[in-house]
Amino acid sequence: MSTRIGIAGISGRMGQMLVEEVAAAGAALAGGTRRTPPATSSVPLFADVAALAAVSDVVIDFTRADTAAAHAGALMATGTPWVLGTSGLSAAEEAAVAEAAQSIPVVYAANFSAGVTLVLALAEQMGAALPAAQYDAEIVEMHHRQKVDAPSGTAIGIGRAVARGRNVDLRDVMQSGRDGHTGPRETGAIGFATLRGGQVVGEHSLLFAGSDEQIILSHRAFDRRTFATGAVRAALWLKDQPPGLYTMRHVLGLA
Template identity: 45%
Template sequence: MTEFISTSSSLSESSTPPLRRIAIAGASGRMGRMLVEAVREAQDCRLAGALDMAGSNAIGADAAAFLGFTSGVPIVADLRTGLQDAQVLIDFTRPEGTLAHLAVCRELGVQAVIGTTGFSDAQKAEIAEIAKDIAIMVSPNMSVGVNVTFKLLEMAAKALSTGYDIEIIEAHHRHKVDAPSGTALKMGEVIAEALGRDLKECAVYGREGITGERDPSTIGFAAIRGGDIVGDHTVLFAGTGERIEITHKSASRVTYAQGALRAVRFLAGQKAGLFDMFDVLGLR
C-alpha cells in the first residue's frame, strides 16, 4: 500500500469525512515520525508537507520511508514549499523554529497545532498576536489523559486550598532540553490559578543547602532526566496525616500524536483565535 488515505468502497461519498491536509515540522525526529504514522492511519487526514532543518540528512527523503511506504511527500527545509499544500501545520520542535514557522503560516493562511514547550512570555505574546489572523492550538501536552489530569488538579487544588503543601515531580528522557517540562509548568499554572496565586511569585524550582522551613504558599518543582522515560508527572498534595498523589504516566508518544489530530479536527471549524486542549476536549 502506498497511499496515506484508504477508503472502503462500501462507504458512500457523503459518509467519507473531509480530508485535512497536514504538514509536519521536524518530520524526521521521534515525535515527527510518530505524527507521520498517525496521519497515515487516519482516514480523514492526508500528509501534505514535511519539514526539517536545512542540513538534516533526511532532506529529500520520502517522509514515510521509515515505515516502508512511499507517501510522495519529500522532507524539505524550505517553509513555503513544505506548507504550500497544507491546511494545518503540526509542530513539536523548538520555540525559535516554531515562531519562524508560524510567521509563514500566517502569510499562507495555514492553521497550526503547537506542542512545542519552553516559550518565553514574549514568545507567547507573539503567538497570541499571530492568532488574531489564523487559528492556533497550543498545548504543552496533547495527551487526552494529561488534559483530564489538569482538570482533576484544578478541582483538587480548590478543595485542598489550605493545610496541604503542593509539589510537582516530573521525569523525562535524557534528551529533553528544558526543565521543568512544559506539562509540569502547566500543572503549576492550573493549580496556582485555582488558588488565586501567580505561579511566577510562588514557584520554587529545586532546593539545595539550608533552605529553612517550607513556605506553605509555594508550589515546588523537581525534575528528573534519564534513560528513555517518555513522560511521568506526579502532583503531591501533602497534608497532616495524609497525602494525595495525582499521577499521569506516558508509555508512548502515540497519545500526543492522537491528541494533535483531535486538535487538527477541532481547528477545522475555526477561522482565527488561540485555543488549548481544554477547548478541544470541551473541558471549560
C-alpha cells in the same frame, strides 16, 4: 476532501509517528520540513514552514522553542491553523504564539494526551478545593535523558492549573531547583522536582500534602504515540475553528 496536514520536523521521532497517525486518521499528508533534506523522499519536503503552510490546511509543530516566534509569523502570513506542541517556550515566544492566535486558530498544549488533559482539569479543581495554607502543592516529573528543558512543559502546565485554582500567578509562587540551605518551605509555594534518566517517556505526579492527609494525582505515558494521536485529533478539530488560542481541553469538549 481530506484535511491536508503538514508536519514541521517530519524526520524526528515524533514526526514519524505523526506521519503514521495522519494516515490512520484518514487525513492527507501535505508534507513536512526537515533541516537536511535527503536525496530522495516519499513525501513532499519543504525548506521552511512558510512553504509547508502554503499547501497545508493545518500544520502540526513539535520542533524547537527557538523556532516558535518565526513559525508564528509564517503561519499568520498564510492564515494556516497551527497545532503547537513544543515545550520550553520563553515569555516572549509565548507572546508571539498569543499574537498569532489573534489571526489564526492555534492549539497550544504542552501535552496532547487525553489523560494529561484530564489531569490538568482536575489539578485546577484540586487547587481551588485545597487551600494553600493547609495543603502544600508539589509537582514531580521524570523524562528521558535527552530532554533539554526543565521542568517539563507538562509540569509547568500542571503548576499553572493549580495556580489558577488558587487565583495566583504561577510565576509568583513557583519554587524549582531547591539546593543548599533553603530555609523552611514558603506557605502557598508550588514546588517542582525534576528527574532525568534512561528513556522514560513521561511521568508526572501532583502532590497535595496536608498535616493529616496526602493526595497524589499521577500520570504515566508508556508510548509517545499518545501525543501524536492527540495532536492529529487536535488538527482535525482545529481546521474548522475561528482564530483563537485553544488547548486540548477545548478539543476534548471540556472548555
